[in-house]
Amino acid sequence: MNLAVVGGSAWFAGALSALLDGDETLRPVEIAEDPGGFARRGGAEPQIAILAAGMGREALLGTIRDWRRRYPALRTVIRLRRLRPELVRDAMQAGAWGCFAEDDAPEVVLATLRAVSAGRVSFPFVDFSSLRDDPFERLTRREREVLAALSRGWTNAQISARLGISENTVKYHLKIVYDKLEVSTRSMAVAKYLNYAID
Incomplete structure (x- = not known):
């Protein structure tokens, strides 16, 4: 199978490329610097794409969903900096076929790619029960939106205008967010969020 x-x-x-040298089933045919530059060209269209770009959580998941719509036959495998349970789960739900970590041994990478090429999904074991203790899992969709806006440096007034809610409602959501994340300031909340949001 052709690999991008x-x-x-x-x-x-x-x-x-060195790992796959001589492999009869997997052939690297394309390299793109970022998802925007990924293009399927000529007669050597890739059947598997390794998404190794360091990007934020939402951009990563959005790319997986976008490729699933645009290239339904393409099997996406993601390379993560670390195997965070919530990101592995969300990648599965977004349509990824497999994943591995940056520090995984070459044998693990090869086994993952061979499994996917054979039509099987391949994800490492992660302890999903730990998600019960993750404060970000307890945030509502609106609370996540407010926190994401806060991380962009927006004021309460800007968040209010962008989300179409009153400033008092913004303050209410922020109080709940602070309580759930166990922080007391905007900067502490943003620092926690950025650590969570970046793969």
Whole structure:
């Protein structure tokens, strides 16, 4: 099967090419610096794409969903900096076929790609029960929107205008967010959110 690598470092792409050298089932045919530059060209269309770009959580999941719509036959595998349970779960739900971590051994990467090429999903074991203790899992959709807006440096008035809610409602949501995240300031909430939102 033809394989594309999207994002990541030149070192990773080179190491992957070396790993697959001589492999009769997996052939690297395309490298793109970012998802926007990913294009399927000529007669060597990739059947598997490794999404290795370091990007925020929402951008990563959005890319998986977008590729699933645009290229329904494409099997997306993601390369994560770390195997965070909520990100593995959400990648599965978005339509990824598999994932591995940056520090996984070459044998693990190869086994993942071979499984996907054979038509099987391949995800590592993660303890999903730990999600019960994740404060971000307890945030409502609106609370997540307010927190994301806060992380962009918006004032309460700007959040109010962008989300179409009153400033008092913004303050109410922020109080709930602070309580759930166990923080007391905007900067502490933003710091926690950015650590969570970036893969």
